[in-house]
Amino acid sequence: MRIIFLDDIPNVAKTGDIKDVKKGYAKNYLLPKGLATLATPQELSRIEAIRRVGRGKSTKILGDAEALAQLVEGTNVVVKVRSGPNGRLYGAVTSTIVAQEMSSILEKEFDRREILLDEPIHELGSVEVRVRVHPELTAGITVTVEPIE
Secondary structure, rough: OEEEEOOEEEOOOOOOOOOEOOOOHHHHHHOOOOOOEEOHHHHHHHHHHHHHHHHHHHHHHHHHHHHHHHHHHHOEEEEEEEEEOEEEEEEEOHHHHHHHHHHHHHOOOOOOOHHEOOOOOEEEEEEEEEEEEEEOOOEEEEEEEEHHH
């Protein structure tokens, strides 16, 4: 089924893209949610207007993401955990824990998938971590793991 995307969908298409997608995906998800429209001759004639609106929306979203990146950049997130006498943790500090701490510090919801932690942290100390604030933009934070006293 040939459709025109009315909104950006990560890893699928950008606003104004014309693509062939499976019929079920279009009928059950894209069309009911208003994310796409059928590629009829009438819609194809207004494709440039759709793309212009999409570029404007993307620019605004990217501007908001840049402001958030400046807010997040350099933030120090302190996580207190139980640890053994040699500095090893009982468990690990995961991206979920970091996201929860970030959410409480900055009063903005962060999802665990936005925290780009290669592997869980198993030792006390500081680690540099990247946070994805937009598909094209990341910011750096410092995660400091301290023992509970």
